[in-house]
Amino acid sequence: MDPRQRPYRSVLYIPGSRERALEKARTLPVDAIIFDLEDAVAADEKENARETLKAALGAGGYGPRVRIVRINGLDTPWGRADAEAVREMDADVVLLPKVNGAADVDALAAITGDLPIWAMMETPRGMLNAAQIAAHPLMAGFVMGTNDLAKELQTRFRPDRLPLVTSLGLCLLAAKAEGLIIVDGVYNAFKDDEGLAAECAQGRDMGFDGKTLIHPAQVPVANAAYAPSEAEIDLARRQIAAFEEVEAQGQGVAVVDGKIVENLHVVTAREILAKADAITALQAG
Ligand SMILES: CC(C)(COP(=O)(O)OP(=O)(O)OC[C@H]1O[C@@H](n2cnc3c(N)ncnc32)[C@H](O)[C@@H]1OP(=O)(O)O)[C@@H](O)C(=O)NCCC(=O)NCCSC(=O)C[C@H](O)C(=O)O
Numbered sequence: 001m002d003p004r005q006r007p008y009r010s011v012l013y014i015p016g017s018r019e020r021a022l023e024k025a026r027t028l029p030v031d032a033i034i035f036d037l038e039d040a041v042a043a044d045e046k047e048n049a050r051e052t053l054k055a056a057l058g059a060g061g062y063g064p065r066v067r068i069v070r071i072n073g074l075d076t077p078w079g080r081a082d083a084e085a086v087r088e089m090d091a092d093v094v095l096l097p098k099v100n101g102a103a104d105v106d107a108l109a110a111i112t113g114d115l116p117i118w119a120m121m122e123t124p125r126g127m128l129n130a131a132q133i134a135a136h137p138l139m140a141g142f143v144m145g146t147n148d149l150a151k152e153l154q155t156r157f158r159p160d161r162l163p164l165v166t167s168l169g170l171c172l173l174a175a176k177a178e179g180l181i182i183v184d185g186v187y188n189a190f191k192d193d194e195g196l197a198a199e200c201a202q203g204r205d206m207g208f209d210g211k212t213l214i215h216p217a218q219v220p221v222a223n224a225a226y227a228p229s230e231a232e233i234d235l236a237r238r239q240i241a242a243f244e245e246v247e248a249q250g251q252g253v254a255v256v257d258g259k260i261v262e263n264l265h266v267v268t269a270r271e272i273l274a275k276a277d278a279i280t281a282l283q284a285g
């Protein structure tokens with residue numbers, strides 16, 4: 001499947017040390033999993049978590065879910081051993097935290113070889129260097145680390161996320177320019193479905209591919225928010241049909257629901273249908 005069309009609606013963090021959660025994730029309807037060795041694992045659990053995770057991935061059972069391993073930073077006591085261990089794990093992607101520039105990505109690639117790399121975008125310097133990080137040949141995806149970013153920027157929490165909008169926008173521009181996947185940051189209040197739905201709607205409107213999550217209860221909310229709605233699918237079909245009709249008559253502009261439809265809108269319409277088909281295929285098996 002074209003990696004751009006592959007759904008990344010729900011990307012669930014699981015602490016690499018929590019065996020029960022590692023087991024449960026095999027049954028959850030998530031599009032991707034971030035197996036975490038960094039912030040969700042206490043310092044004295046780091047080595048155990050690495051072994052626990054290696055065994056869980058080796059045992060398999062994660063089906064079509066993309067397996068992403070978040071290591072500790074290479075400037076920490078655990079980062080290098082994590083990166084060496086990931087090389088031996090059944091992982092699809094290695095996720096590097098607190099990336100400040102392309103040199104950080106080079107340092108990881110020197111250990112993990114040609115394994116695709118995703119970057120946690122969560123430092124002010126990372127924001128300013130987003131374009132060079134996105135352009136690294138092994139870079140395949142961005143994950144917004146909105147907790148660390150809010151900490152570094154000394155912002156206050158606001159439901160509209162106004163203090164973070166510049167950073168989110170910079171990373172979106174860099175990711176889209178290079179054709180990367182980009183997923184939004186976590187919503188910490190994991191029992192507040194309404195707040196999560198509002199933040200997912202904002203992220204979807206901005207152009208994110210999906211949402212990172214911290215609890216299984218958040219999965220259905222993100223899956224719904226980031227899937228094309230029935231209304232979007234219906235409109236996409238009608239736009240394609242209307243455009244094909246005028247095109248056959250040698251014209252370049254159709255009108256649907258009082259709005260113009262040109263070739264570029266048809267490209268978007270086809271992407272919506274392809275995304276819907278990809279989700280159906282994923283759910284089927
Ligand atoms: C937040 C939690 C600590 C809550 O855990 P718990 O109290 O166990 O929740 P529940 O009792 O409601 O759990 C119900 C069942 O679900 C399983 N479970 C819980 N969480 C997960 C999960 N993340 N993945 C898979 N399964 C999960 C429990 O095992 C229960 O199962 P069962 O026994 O069958 O009923 C906990 O959810 C948690 O630790 N979440 C992850 C936190 C985390 O990963 N944090 C780090 C990432 S966030 C971050 O760092 C972002 C970024 O870097 C930034 O800067 O923003």
Ligand SMILES: [Mg+2]
Nearest residue numbers: 122145147148
């Ligand atoms: Mg972080």
